[in-house]
Amino acid sequence: MKISHDFVSRSAEETVAFAKQIAKGLNPGDVIALQGNLGSGKTTFIKGIALGLGIEDADQVKSPTFVVMHMYKTLVPLYHFDLYRFEQPNELEAIGFEDFIHDSRAISCIEWAEKAGREIPPDAYRIRIDYLRENVRRIVVRKGHRKRTYRPVKKHG
Numbered sequence: 001m002k003i004s005h006d007f008v009s010r011s012a013e014e015t016v017a018f019a020k021q022i023a024k025g026l027n028p029g030d031v032i033a034l035q036g037n038l039g040s041g042k043t044t045f046i047k048g049i050a051l052g053l054g055i056e057d058a059d060q061v062k063s064p065t066f067v068v069m070h071m072y073k074t075l076v077p078l079y080h081f082d083l084y085r086f087e088q089p090n091e092l093e094a095i096g097f098e099d100f101i102h103d104s105r106a107i108s109c110i111e112w113a114e115k116a117g118r119e120i121p122p123d124a125y126r127i128r129i130d131y132l133r134e135n136v137r138r139i140v141v142r143k144g145h146r147k148r149t150y151r152p153v154k155k156h157g
Helices: 012-024 042-052 089-095 097-101 113-119
Strands: 003-009 031-035 069-072 078-082 107-111 125-133 136-143
Touching (some): 042 125
Parallel strands (some): 031 125, 078 107
Antiparallel strands (some): 003 136, 069 078, 125 136
């Protein structure tokens, strides 16, 4: 089933509320690939996902620009990637990106997902956040429909 939503947010609070609603439909193994210009609201959207998945403190959710990934304890483990500093998709191998996004027990959110190229699974949620004007964003959500096969997860150090 293909899922599609278009939403215009007029505040960070509306963006968080919309993302919380999206989180209700997520399942372990889902991947959320976010695109949008710097400052468009990608991290704010992920705060809403984390709140919808039961994180206790939304202030824990911060963009992992310099550390590349954060893991949050929610009802389902939540991996939060920021690929802003990556230049080539092959750089993802060094951080075990493929293993994380194929973890069938967790949900992965990826900021700057376009930098991952073909590493993004075909059934991922693709979310585009466009700046329209101050405090106003267009959020477009699309869900791929092709199923993927999960691989065994490799243990990380």
